[in-house]
Amino acid sequence: MLGIAVLGAGRIGKIHAANAATNKRSRLVAVADPVDAAAAALAAEWGAAPLADPIAAIERADVDAIVIGTPTPTHVELMLHAAKLGKAVLCEKPVDLDLARADMAAKEIGRLGARVMVAFNRRFxxxxxxxxxxxxxxxxxxxxxxxxxxxxxxxxxxxxxxxxxxxxxxxxxxxxxxxxxxxxxxxxxxxxxxxxxxxxxxxxxxxxxxxxxxxxxxxxxxxxxxxxxxxxxxxxxxxxxxxxxxxxxxxxxxxxxxxxxxxxxxxxxxxxxxxxxERYADAYRLELDAFIDAVVDGQPMPVTVHxxxxxxxxxxxxxxxxxxxxxxxx
Amino acid sequence: MLGIAVLGAGRIGKIHAANAATNKRSRLVAVADPVDAAAAALAAEWGAAPLADPIAAIERADVDAIVIGTPTPTHVELMLHAAKLGKAVLCEKPVDLDLARADMAAKEIGRLGARVMVAFNRRFxxxxxxxxxxxxxxxxxxxxxxxxxxxxxxxxxxxxxxxxxxxxxxxxxxxxxxxxxxxxxxxxxxxxxxxxxxxxxxxxxxxxxxxxxxxxxxxxxxxxxxxxxxxxxxxxxxxxxxxxxxxxxxxxxxxxxxxxxxxxxxxxxxxxxxxxxERYADAYRLELDAFIDAVVDGQPMPVTVHxxxxxxxxxxxxxxxxxxxxxxxx
Amino acid sequence: MLGIAVLGAGRIGKIHAANAATNKRSRLVAVADPVDAAAAALAAEWGAAPLADPIAAIERADVDAIVIGTPTPTHVELMLHAAKLGKAVLCEKPVDLDLARADMAAKEIGRLGARVMVAFNRRFxxxxxxxxxxxxxxxxxxxxxxxxxxxxxxxxxxxxxxxxxxxxxxxxxxxxxxxxxxxxxxxxxxxxxxxxxxxxxxxxxxxxxxxxxxxxxxxxxxxxxxxxxxxxxxxxxxxxxxxxxxxxxxxxxxxxxxxxxxxxxxxxxxxxxxxxxERYADAYRLELDAFIDAVVDGQPMPVTVHxxxxxxxxxxxxxxxxxxxxxxxx
Amino acid sequence: MLGIAVLGAGRIGKIHAANAATNKRSRLVAVADPVDAAAAALAAEWGAAPLADPIAAIERADVDAIVIGTPTPTHVELMLHAAKLGKAVLCEKPVDLDLARADMAAKEIGRLGARVMVAFNRRFxxxxxxxxxxxxxxxxxxxxxxxxxxxxxxxxxxxxxxxxxxxxxxxxxxxxxxxxxxxxxxxxxxxxxxxxxxxxxxxxxxxxxxxxxxxxxxxxxxxxxxxxxxxxxxxxxxxxxxxxxxxxxxxxxxxxxxxxxxxxxxxxxxxxxxxxxERYADAYRLELDAFIDAVVDGQPMPVTVHxxxxxxxxxxxxxxxxxxxxxxxx
Missing domain, CATH: 3.30.360.10 (Dihydrodipicolinate Reductase; domain 2)
Incomplete structure (x- = not known):
C-alpha cells in the first residue's frame, strides 16, 4: 500500500484525498494545510494524520508519495523537496507561473531521476x-x-x-x-x-x-x-x-x-x-489511479513536468x- | 404526358394538383369540385380546366388518370367509374368506411384488371x-x-x-x-x-x-x-x-x-x-411520382386496394x- | 451506524455489500452464503464476518438490517424471520413467484408493522x-x-x-x-x-x-x-x-x-x-441509500411489499x- | 412578371434557371452560354431562349434582371453592363478576385444607383x-x-x-x-x-x-x-x-x-x-426569391456588392x- 500525503486541504485536495483513501493500492496517511481546521476536518474524514506543515508531511516515514494541491508559488519548492527525498509527486497544474522556474524544476527532476507527474486531469x-x-x-x-x-x-x-x-x-x-x-x-x-x-x-x-x-x-x-x-x-x-x-x-x-x-x-x-x-470527478479518480499504478509498478509517469x-x-x-x-x- | 384530373379541391387536392402540375411526366388537365370557387381557384393556379362534376372530369378524353381527394363515401363510386373507363386511379385513404364495400371494390377492380393505387403517403x-x-x-x-x-x-x-x-x-x-x-x-x-x-x-x-x-x-x-x-x-x-x-x-x-x-x-x-x-410534403410528391411512373411504365401499383x-x-x-x-x- | 448483513454473495450481493460498506450511515457487518468461499471472499473484501447460514446472520445482535439477495424461493422465509426480530429488510425482487405467498408475506409484514422494502432499483x-x-x-x-x-x-x-x-x-x-x-x-x-x-x-x-x-x-x-x-x-x-x-x-x-x-x-x-x-450502478447505490435513510430516520419505505x-x-x-x-x- | 436571363449554363446556372422558372413573380426569358449545346439544353428545359452571347441576353427588351453564373473574370463587366442599362443583377461570388476591381465595381454601381445583389447563398x-x-x-x-x-x-x-x-x-x-x-x-x-x-x-x-x-x-x-x-x-x-x-x-x-x-x-x-x-438547394431558391422580391417591391438588396x-x-x-x-x- 502506497502511503500518500495530500498537501493542501482545499477543494482539489479534498478530491485527491478521497481518491487516495479509496484506491485499493494506496492509503491516505497525512493531510497538510496551514489552516488547522481544514487539515483536521479532511484528515478526520479519512482517518489520516493532520499537519500544518507540508514539509513535515513530506518527511514522514510512512509517506511514499505526495499530492500537491497548494497555491502555485509553492509547487516547485515542495516538488523538489519531495524529489530529493525520493518520494513520488503528483503536482497540480501549473508547475509555476514563471517559465524559467518551471525549466529549472524540470532540469533538477531529470537530474535526480525523480518521479513527478503533473496533474492534467482532462487527459484521464x-x-x-x-x-x-x-x-x-x-x-x-x-x-x-x-x-x-x-x-x-x-x-x-x-x-x-x-x-x-x-x-x-x-x-x-x-x-x-x-x-x-x-x-x-x-x-x-x-x-x-x-x-x-x-x-x-x-x-x-x-x-x-x-x-x-x-x-x-x-x-x-x-x-x-x-x-x-x-x-x-x-x-x-x-x-x-x-x-x-x-x-x-x-x-x-x-x-x-x-x-x-x-x-x-x-x-x-x-x-x-x-x-x-463534478464534471471531471471520474477523471480525477482515474488520474490518481494512473499515478499510483505508475509509482507502484515502476512505470513511466503518464504526464511529466516537461x-x-x-x-x-x-x-x-x-x-x-x-x-x-x-x-x-x- | 399523363393527363391527370384531381377530384376534390380541398387541402389534399391542392397538394396533389401542384404535384401533378410539376411532375415532368404528367400535366394537370382538370380539377373537379362541387364548390365552384374552389375548383376555379385551384384550376386557375395551374392552368387546368375547372369542373363541378367529378364524373365529367373522369370522362374527359384528355384525362388518363384521376386522383380522388373527395369525401370518403364517394371514393368507391368514383374509383369504379374511372376503372371501367380504363383510367388509372390514385385514391385517398380509406377506400371506404365499410369493409364489405371495400371488398366489393377490390373484387371489381381485380375483375376489370384496373390500375388503382391507394394513397398511403407515409410509405413514400x-x-x-x-x-x-x-x-x-x-x-x-x-x-x-x-x-x-x-x-x-x-x-x-x-x-x-x-x-x-x-x-x-x-x-x-x-x-x-x-x-x-x-x-x-x-x-x-x-x-x-x-x-x-x-x-x-x-x-x-x-x-x-x-x-x-x-x-x-x-x-x-x-x-x-x-x-x-x-x-x-x-x-x-x-x-x-x-x-x-x-x-x-x-x-x-x-x-x-x-x-x-x-x-x-x-x-x-x-x-x-x-x-x-408540411411533414409529408416530400412523401406526397414522391407518392404521386410513383403512381405516375407505375402508370406510364406499366408497372405494378406500389400500394393496392387490397x-x-x-x-x-x-x-x-x-x-x-x-x-x-x-x-x-x- | 446501521449494521447490515447481506444474504447471498452472488453478483447482486456484491453490489449491495460494497454500497453498504461505503455508505456513511451504515457498516457491513456480515455476509452469509452457503458457498463458504463466496461468503469468505466478499466478507474479507469489506472487513465483515462471513457466515454460511443466513438465519444466523439475521440473528446477530450487531445486525440491524438485512439485504436479501438469495434465490427467490427463500425470500419470504428470510424476510419474515427478520421482520419478526424487528430488523429492517431490503429484499430483491420478486418477493415470490407465487402470488398467494406474496400476499401472505405482505399481510404478515403489515401485522408486524415491520420495515420491509422491495428492491425495484430502477426507481432510483x-x-x-x-x-x-x-x-x-x-x-x-x-x-x-x-x-x-x-x-x-x-x-x-x-x-x-x-x-x-x-x-x-x-x-x-x-x-x-x-x-x-x-x-x-x-x-x-x-x-x-x-x-x-x-x-x-x-x-x-x-x-x-x-x-x-x-x-x-x-x-x-x-x-x-x-x-x-x-x-x-x-x-x-x-x-x-x-x-x-x-x-x-x-x-x-x-x-x-x-x-x-x-x-x-x-x-x-x-x-x-x-x-x-453497470447500467444501474448509481441506482443500486441510491436505492440502498434510500433504504438506509428510511430505516435510520424512521421514514416510510420508498418501495413496499405491496x-x-x-x-x-x-x-x-x-x-x-x-x-x-x-x-x-x- | 420579372423577366430573367441566366448567364452561364453550368451547374450553378441550372439551379438559378430552375428557380427563376418556378418562382411565381418571375419567368425565365433567356439562357446565355458560349457552349451552344449547354445553352440550348437548359433553355429548352424551361421554355426560354438560348443565346451564346451574354451581352445579347442582357440587352433583350424582355429581360429585367440577370443572374450571373459565368466565370469570375467576367463578373464585373457583365454586372456593369447590366447596371448601366438599369437592369437588376444577382451575381455569383466572388465579385472579382482583384480587390481594386471589386472596389471600382462597387463605386460604379453606387454612382449608377444600380440594383446589384451578390449571391452569398448561405445567408438564405x-x-x-x-x-x-x-x-x-x-x-x-x-x-x-x-x-x-x-x-x-x-x-x-x-x-x-x-x-x-x-x-x-x-x-x-x-x-x-x-x-x-x-x-x-x-x-x-x-x-x-x-x-x-x-x-x-x-x-x-x-x-x-x-x-x-x-x-x-x-x-x-x-x-x-x-x-x-x-x-x-x-x-x-x-x-x-x-x-x-x-x-x-x-x-x-x-x-x-x-x-x-x-x-x-x-x-x-x-x-x-x-x-x-443539394445541401443549399433551399438556400438557392430562397436567395433568388429574396432577389426577385427586392427587385419587384423596390426594396434594398439583401446582400450588396459592398x-x-x-x-x-x-x-x-x-x-x-x-x-x-x-x-x-x-
Missing part, C-alpha cells in the same frame, strides 16, 4: 481517452485540425484571478495540454486574441475573459482553442478532432439523460454538469501574441 | 423508405418488434370527427398500413384500448382520442401502435423497427436544425413540423377489441 | 427520478401514455430461465413496477402477447423471449411495454411518458460520449452500457393473457 | 436564418464568439483550383461573409494559417487545402473559421454562435433521419448531404497573414 476523462484511442487506432487517419471549446460557467472571484497568472496560464493551460496530446506534435506557432467581454475592468489585471488561440505544428497540423470565463449554460468542454479518414468528438455531461418536449420546444436537455470537480513546462510555454506565447497582434514562434 | 416518406430498405437489405435481420408513435398536433373539428369513421379507421389506419409494410407479414391478432383523455364528450360519437394497439403475426412478430388526437409538442411520427441483428428508427422533422443553449436548458430543438401537409382493405380490416378489429376487451382474430 | 436511477419529478412538478400535465422499452443484451442461461418464473415474472416485473410508478394509478386491464423469436425451444419451459404488454387504468391512462431477452446493440432501457402538456423521455447510457464520423456513417455512438450491474405484490399480480395477468389471447382484468 | 439557408433571427431577437445577448466549420467533401479538380484565386478567396469567402453577418460588426484583424495536408503539390499553385482563420472586431468579438478541401464524411457546414446569454448552433443535413443500431454501434446517422447544390467586397478584403488579409505569420489589420 473517459471520453477524452476514447478520442485519443481512436487516434492511436488509426480510425481517423492523420490528424488535420483540433478544435477545443473550453468555457467556464462563471467568472472566478477577483482574488483568484489576481494571482492566477491570467486566463492563458490559468485556464487555457489545460487546453494547451490537450492540444499537444491530441495533435501528437508540438505547436511551433501561436496566435491569440483576447477580449474583455464579460468584465471590462479586467484591464486592471492586464487580463482577458474571452480568448481564441490558433496554432500550427511543423507538419502543418492546426489547432483552434476558444475559452471564456463565463457561459450561462454551464461548463462547456468539447473536443473535435478531424483527420484524413474521419472525425471524432465528445459531448458535454449532464446530471441525467432526461429530454423534455413541450408546446414551445423539443428534445430539451438539462444544463451542463457543473463544475470541474508536459507542464510545454503547456506553460504555449500560454506565454499566447500572452505575447494577444498583446502584440503577432504570431509567436514557440 | 424518404426516412420511412430508408427503414424499409434497411429491412430489405437484411441489416437488422428478422424483424421482431415494430413500435409506431403517431400523434396529431390537435383534435380535428367535431364535424370532421363525426364522419371520420372513428380514430382507428381515420387516423390509425395509416399506422396499420405502416405496420403491415414494416412487419412484412399480416397481423393475425389485434388488441386495442381506447380512452377519451383529450375530450371526454367523444363518447357521444362512440369514439376515442387516445388509443393503443397491439398485434402479432402468425410467426410471432409483434407490433405496438400508439395514437393520440392531440400532442402539444406537434405532429409526432416515429417508427422503431427492432430485429434479430439490429434496430432502425426515424426521427421527427423540424423547420430548421437550430439548437439553443441557455441558462436553463441545452440542445433545445424547435417544435415539430406541422402538420401532415392494402387499403387490409388496413381497414385491422381498424375494424381494433374497434371491436377496444369495445369488448378481447383480442380479435383478424 | 437518476434519469428515472427526473422523469418522475417532471410528472410530480406538473410539467407534462396528466399522464396519457407510458411507453417502456426493456431489452436485455442476451438470453440468460437455461438454468436461470428454468427457475426464473418466466419472462413476465422475472424480467417484465421491473417494467410493471415502473409502469405503476409513472402512471400513478393501478392498471385494471392487461393484454399480452408472447413469442419465441430468439430461441424456439423455450416452449419446453412454457416461456417466451419476446413480449409486448398493453395496460390501461380506470381513468383511461395507457401503458405499453416491450421486452426481449436479446438485443444485439446492448441493454436497452427507455421510458417515454406522454402527457396533456408535454412529454419526457430518458436515453440509454454509454461508457463515454464519443461520436465518430467516417466515410460511411456520422454521429456514431458506442454500444450501450452493459448490463444491469408494490412487489402488485407487480407480480400484473405479471400473472400477462401470463394468462398471453396464453388465452384475452385481456385480463387485474 | 433556413437554419442560418434562424440563427441570425435568434441573435436579432436578443436570445443570446451580445455575441462573443462565432465558430464556423466549413469543409468540402473532396478536393476540386486542378483546373478549377488553378483559377479559383486560392482557398481563402474561393471557399473561405463564404465563411468570411457569414462571419460578418453573424458578428454584426466588421473584423478589424485577421490571422490565418494554411497547410497542405490533403495534397502537398498545391505548393505549385501557392495554395493551401487546410486553413484556420482567427478574427476580432473593434469591440472585441471573436471569430474562428476552419476550412478543408476534403472531408471523408461529407460536406460539413456548421455554425456556433456564443453570446452573453446563450448559444445557438445548427446541424448538418442528411438525406433522411434514419438512425441505425447494431452490435458495434448505436445512433448511427447517414453521411452528410452532398454537395452545395458585402462582396468586404468578404474579399478579409480573404486578402488571410492570404497575407498565412504567408507572413502576422496578424493583418483589415
Amino acid at each position: 476523462d473517459p471520453s477524452a481517452r476514447q478520442l485519443r484511442k481512436a487516434i492511436d487506432d488509426g480510425e481517423i487517419g492523420d490528424v488535420r485540425q483540433v478544435v477545443i471549446t473550453s468555457r467556464d460557467p462563471g467568472l472566478a472571484p477577483r482574488d483568484y484571478l489576481r494571482s492566477s497568472g491570467g486566463i492563458f496560464r490559468d485556464m487555457t493551460i489545460h487546453d494547451f495540454d490537450m492540444a499537444r496530446w491530441f495533435l501528437g506534435e508540438e505547436p511551433v506557432e501561436v496566435s491569440a486574441v483576447g477580449s474583455r467581454l464579460v468584465d471590462p475592468t479586467l484591464d486592471e489585471l492586464d487580463d482577458y475573459d474571452t480568448v481564441m488561440v490558433q496554432m500550427k505544428t511543423a507538419s502543418g497540423k492546426q489547432c483552434h482553442i476558444n475559452c471564456c470565463r463565463e457561459a450561462v449554460y454551464g461548463y462547456d468542454q468539447r473536443f473535435e478532432i478531424y483527420g484524413a479518414r474521419g472525425m471524432v468528438m465528445n459531448e458535454n455531461l449532464r446530471p441525467s439523460t432526461i429530454r423534455r418536449w413541450s408546446s414551445t420546444a423539443t428534445e430539451v436537455r438539462e444544463p451542463l454538469l457543473n463544475f470541474f470537480l 508536459d507542464g513546462r510545454q503547456a506553460l510555454r504555449l500560454a506565454d506565447c499566447a500572452v505575447e501574441s494577444a498583446a502584440t497582434g503577432r504570431a509567436v514562434a514557440v | 416518406d424518404p426516412s420511412a423508405r430508408q427503414l424499409r430498405k434497411a429491412i430489405d437489405d437484411g441489416e437488422i435481420g428478422d424483424v421482431r418488434q415494430v413500435v409506431i408513435t403517431s400523434r396529431d398536433p390537435g383534435l380535428a373539428p367535431r364535424d370532421y370527427l363525426r364522419s371520420s369513421g372513428g380514430i382507428f379507421r381515420d387516423m390509425t389506419i395509416h399506422d396499420f398500413d405502416m405496420a403491415r409494410w414494416f412487419l412484412g407479414e399480416e397481423p393475425v391478432e389485434v388488441s386495442a384500448v381506447g380512452s377519451r383523455l383529450v375530450d371526454p364528450t367523444l363518447d357521444e360519437l362512440d369514439d376515442y382520442d387516445t388509443v393503443m394497439v397491439q398485434m402479432k403475426t402468425a410467426s410471432g412478430k409483434q407490433c405496438h401502435i400508439n395514437c393520440c388526437r392531440e400532442a402539444v409538442y406537434g405532429y409526432d411520427q416515429r417508427f422503431e423497427i427492432y430485429g434479430a441483428r439490429g434496430m432502425v428508427m426515424n426521427e421527427n422533422l423540424r423547420p430548421s436544425t437550430i439548437r439553443r443553449w441557455s441558462s436553463t436548458a441545452t440542445e433545445v430543438r424547435e417544435p415539430l413540423l406541422n402538420f401532415f401537409l 392494402d387499403g382493405r387490409q388496413a381497414l380490416r385491422l381498424a375494424d378489429c381494433a374497434v371491436e377489441s377496444a369495445a369488448t376487451g378481447r383480442a380479435v382474430a383478424v | 436511477d437518476p434519469s428515472a427520478r427526473q422523469l418522475r419529478k417532471a410528472i410530480d412538478d406538473g410539467e407534462i400535465g396528466d399522464v396519457r401514455q407510458v411507453v417502456i422499452t426493456s431489452r436485455d443484451p442476451g438470453l440468460a442461461p437455461r438454468d436461470y430461465l428454468r427457475s426464473s418464473g418466466g419472462i413476465f415474472r422475472d424480467m417484465t416485473i421491473h417494467d410493471f413496477d415502473m409502469a405503476r410508478w409513472f402512471l400513478g394509478e393501478e392498471p385494471v386491464e392487461v393484454s399480452a402477447v408472447g413469442s419465441r423469436l430468439v430461441d424456439p425451444t423455450l416452449d419446453e419451459l412454457d416461456d417466451y423471449d419476446t413480449v409486448m404488454v398493453q395496460m390501461k387504468t380506470a381513468s383511461g391512462k395507457q401503458c405499453h411495454i416491450n421486452c426481449c431477452r436479446e438485443a444485439v446493440y446492448g441493454y436497452d432501457q427507455r421510458f417515454e411518458i406522454y402527457g396533456a402538456r408535454g412529454m419526457v423521455m430518458n436515453e440509454n447510457l454509454r461508457p463515454s460520449t464519443i461520436r465518430r464520423w467516417s466515410s460511411t456513417a456520422t454521429e456514431v455512438r458506442e454500444p450501450l452500457l452493459n448490463f444491469f450491474l 408494490d412487489g405484490r402488485q407487480a407480480l399480480r400484473l405479471a400473472d395477468c400477462a401470463v394468462e393473457s398471453a396464453a388465452t389471447g384475452r385481456a385480463v382484468a387485474v | 439557408d433556413p437554419s442560418a436564418r434562424q440563427l441570425r433571427k435568434a441573435i436579432d431577437d436578443g436570445e443570446i445577448g451580445d455575441v462573443r464568439q462565432v465558430v464556423i466549420t466549413s469543409r468540402d467533401p473532396g478536393l476540386a479538380p486542378r483546373d478549377y483550383l488553378r483559377s479559383s484565386g486560392g482557398i481563402f478567396r474561393d471557399m473561405t469567402i463564404h465563411d468570411f461573409d457569414m462571419a460578418r453577418w453573424f458578428l454584426g460588426e466588421e473584423p478589424v484583424e485577421v490571422s490565418a494559417v494554411g497547410s497542405r495536408l490533403v495534397d502537398p503539390t498545391l505548393d505549385e499553385l501557392d495554395d493551401y487545402d487546410t486553413v484556420m482563420v482567427q478574427m476580432k472586431t473593434a469591440s472585441g468579438k471573436q471569430c474562428h473559421i476552419n476550412c478543408c478541401r476534403e472531408a471523408v464524411y461529407g460536406y460539413d457546414q456548421r455554425f456556433e454562435i456564443y453570446g452573453a446569454r446563450g448559444m445557438v448552433m445548427n446541424e448538418n443535413l442528411r438525406p433522411s433521419t434514419i438512425r441505425r443500431w447494431s452490435s458495434t454501434a448505436t445512433e448511427v446517422r447517414e453521411p452528410l448531404l452532398n454537395f452545395f447544390l 458585402d462582396g467586397r468586404q468578404a474579399l478584403r478579409l480573404a486578402d488579409c488571410a492570404v497575407e497573414s498565412a504567408a507572413t505569420g502576422r496578424a493583418v489589420a483589415v
Whole structure:
C-alpha cells in the first residue's frame, strides 16, 4: 500500500484525498494545510494524520508519495523537496507561473531521476481517452485540425484571478495540454486574441475573459482553442478532432439523460454538469489511479513536468501574441 | 404526358394538383369540385380546366388518370367509374368506411384488371423508405418488434370527427398500413384500448382520442401502435423497427436544425413540423411520382386496394377489441 | 451506524455489500452464503464476518438490517424471520413467484408493522427520478401514455430461465413496477402477447423471449411495454411518458460520449452500457441509500411489499393473457 | 412578371434557371452560354431562349434582371453592363478576385444607383436564418464568439483550383461573409494559417487545402473559421454562435433521419448531404426569391456588392497573414 500525503486541504485536495483513501493500492496517511481546521476536518474524514506543515508531511516515514494541491508559488519548492527525498509527486497544474522556474524544476527532476507527474486531469476523462484511442487506432487517419471549446460557467472571484497568472496560464493551460496530446506534435506557432467581454475592468489585471488561440505544428497540423470565463449554460468542454479518414468528438455531461418536449420546444436537455470537480470527478479518480499504478509498478509517469513546462510555454506565447497582434514562434 | 384530373379541391387536392402540375411526366388537365370557387381557384393556379362534376372530369378524353381527394363515401363510386373507363386511379385513404364495400371494390377492380393505387403517403416518406430498405437489405435481420408513435398536433373539428369513421379507421389506419409494410407479414391478432383523455364528450360519437394497439403475426412478430388526437409538442411520427441483428428508427422533422443553449436548458430543438401537409410534403410528391411512373411504365401499383382493405380490416378489429376487451382474430 | 448483513454473495450481493460498506450511515457487518468461499471472499473484501447460514446472520445482535439477495424461493422465509426480530429488510425482487405467498408475506409484514422494502432499483436511477419529478412538478400535465422499452443484451442461461418464473415474472416485473410508478394509478386491464423469436425451444419451459404488454387504468391512462431477452446493440432501457402538456423521455447510457464520423456513417455512438450491474450502478447505490435513510430516520419505505405484490399480480395477468389471447382484468 | 436571363449554363446556372422558372413573380426569358449545346439544353428545359452571347441576353427588351453564373473574370463587366442599362443583377461570388476591381465595381454601381445583389447563398439557408433571427431577437445577448466549420467533401479538380484565386478567396469567402453577418460588426484583424495536408503539390499553385482563420472586431468579438478541401464524411457546414446569454448552433443535413443500431454501434446517422447544390438547394431558391422580391417591391438588396467586397478584403488579409505569420489589420 502506497502511503500518500495530500498537501493542501482545499477543494482539489479534498478530491485527491478521497481518491487516495479509496484506491485499493494506496492509503491516505497525512493531510497538510496551514489552516488547522481544514487539515483536521479532511484528515478526520479519512482517518489520516493532520499537519500544518507540508514539509513535515513530506518527511514522514510512512509517506511514499505526495499530492500537491497548494497555491502555485509553492509547487516547485515542495516538488523538489519531495524529489530529493525520493518520494513520488503528483503536482497540480501549473508547475509555476514563471517559465524559467518551471525549466529549472524540470532540469533538477531529470537530474535526480525523480518521479513527478503533473496533474492534467482532462487527459484521464473517459471520453477524452476514447478520442485519443481512436487516434492511436488509426480510425481517423492523420490528424488535420483540433478544435477545443473550453468555457467556464462563471467568472472566478477577483482574488483568484489576481494571482492566477491570467486566463492563458490559468485556464487555457489545460487546453494547451490537450492540444499537444491530441495533435501528437508540438505547436511551433501561436496566435491569440483576447477580449474583455464579460468584465471590462479586467484591464486592471492586464487580463482577458474571452480568448481564441490558433496554432500550427511543423507538419502543418492546426489547432483552434476558444475559452471564456463565463457561459450561462454551464461548463462547456468539447473536443473535435478531424483527420484524413474521419472525425471524432465528445459531448458535454449532464446530471441525467432526461429530454423534455413541450408546446414551445423539443428534445430539451438539462444544463451542463457543473463544475470541474463534478464534471471531471471520474477523471480525477482515474488520474490518481494512473499515478499510483505508475509509482507502484515502476512505470513511466503518464504526464511529466516537461508536459507542464510545454503547456506553460504555449500560454506565454499566447500572452505575447494577444498583446502584440503577432504570431509567436514557440 | 399523363393527363391527370384531381377530384376534390380541398387541402389534399391542392397538394396533389401542384404535384401533378410539376411532375415532368404528367400535366394537370382538370380539377373537379362541387364548390365552384374552389375548383376555379385551384384550376386557375395551374392552368387546368375547372369542373363541378367529378364524373365529367373522369370522362374527359384528355384525362388518363384521376386522383380522388373527395369525401370518403364517394371514393368507391368514383374509383369504379374511372376503372371501367380504363383510367388509372390514385385514391385517398380509406377506400371506404365499410369493409364489405371495400371488398366489393377490390373484387371489381381485380375483375376489370384496373390500375388503382391507394394513397398511403407515409410509405413514400424518404426516412420511412430508408427503414424499409434497411429491412430489405437484411441489416437488422428478422424483424421482431415494430413500435409506431403517431400523434396529431390537435383534435380535428367535431364535424370532421363525426364522419371520420372513428380514430382507428381515420387516423390509425395509416399506422396499420405502416405496420403491415414494416412487419412484412399480416397481423393475425389485434388488441386495442381506447380512452377519451383529450375530450371526454367523444363518447357521444362512440369514439376515442387516445388509443393503443397491439398485434402479432402468425410467426410471432409483434407490433405496438400508439395514437393520440392531440400532442402539444406537434405532429409526432416515429417508427422503431427492432430485429434479430439490429434496430432502425426515424426521427421527427423540424423547420430548421437550430439548437439553443441557455441558462436553463441545452440542445433545445424547435417544435415539430406541422402538420401532415408540411411533414409529408416530400412523401406526397414522391407518392404521386410513383403512381405516375407505375402508370406510364406499366408497372405494378406500389400500394393496392387490397392494402387499403387490409388496413381497414385491422381498424375494424381494433374497434371491436377496444369495445369488448378481447383480442380479435383478424 | 446501521449494521447490515447481506444474504447471498452472488453478483447482486456484491453490489449491495460494497454500497453498504461505503455508505456513511451504515457498516457491513456480515455476509452469509452457503458457498463458504463466496461468503469468505466478499466478507474479507469489506472487513465483515462471513457466515454460511443466513438465519444466523439475521440473528446477530450487531445486525440491524438485512439485504436479501438469495434465490427467490427463500425470500419470504428470510424476510419474515427478520421482520419478526424487528430488523429492517431490503429484499430483491420478486418477493415470490407465487402470488398467494406474496400476499401472505405482505399481510404478515403489515401485522408486524415491520420495515420491509422491495428492491425495484430502477426507481432510483437518476434519469428515472427526473422523469418522475417532471410528472410530480406538473410539467407534462396528466399522464396519457407510458411507453417502456426493456431489452436485455442476451438470453440468460437455461438454468436461470428454468427457475426464473418466466419472462413476465422475472424480467417484465421491473417494467410493471415502473409502469405503476409513472402512471400513478393501478392498471385494471392487461393484454399480452408472447413469442419465441430468439430461441424456439423455450416452449419446453412454457416461456417466451419476446413480449409486448398493453395496460390501461380506470381513468383511461395507457401503458405499453416491450421486452426481449436479446438485443444485439446492448441493454436497452427507455421510458417515454406522454402527457396533456408535454412529454419526457430518458436515453440509454454509454461508457463515454464519443461520436465518430467516417466515410460511411456520422454521429456514431458506442454500444450501450452493459448490463444491469453497470447500467444501474448509481441506482443500486441510491436505492440502498434510500433504504438506509428510511430505516435510520424512521421514514416510510420508498418501495413496499405491496408494490412487489402488485407487480407480480400484473405479471400473472400477462401470463394468462398471453396464453388465452384475452385481456385480463387485474 | 420579372423577366430573367441566366448567364452561364453550368451547374450553378441550372439551379438559378430552375428557380427563376418556378418562382411565381418571375419567368425565365433567356439562357446565355458560349457552349451552344449547354445553352440550348437548359433553355429548352424551361421554355426560354438560348443565346451564346451574354451581352445579347442582357440587352433583350424582355429581360429585367440577370443572374450571373459565368466565370469570375467576367463578373464585373457583365454586372456593369447590366447596371448601366438599369437592369437588376444577382451575381455569383466572388465579385472579382482583384480587390481594386471589386472596389471600382462597387463605386460604379453606387454612382449608377444600380440594383446589384451578390449571391452569398448561405445567408438564405433556413437554419442560418434562424440563427441570425435568434441573435436579432436578443436570445443570446451580445455575441462573443462565432465558430464556423466549413469543409468540402473532396478536393476540386486542378483546373478549377488553378483559377479559383486560392482557398481563402474561393471557399473561405463564404465563411468570411457569414462571419460578418453573424458578428454584426466588421473584423478589424485577421490571422490565418494554411497547410497542405490533403495534397502537398498545391505548393505549385501557392495554395493551401487546410486553413484556420482567427478574427476580432473593434469591440472585441471573436471569430474562428476552419476550412478543408476534403472531408471523408461529407460536406460539413456548421455554425456556433456564443453570446452573453446563450448559444445557438445548427446541424448538418442528411438525406433522411434514419438512425441505425447494431452490435458495434448505436445512433448511427447517414453521411452528410452532398454537395452545395443539394445541401443549399433551399438556400438557392430562397436567395433568388429574396432577389426577385427586392427587385419587384423596390426594396434594398439583401446582400450588396459592398458585402462582396468586404468578404474579399478579409480573404486578402488571410492570404497575407498565412504567408507572413502576422496578424493583418483589415
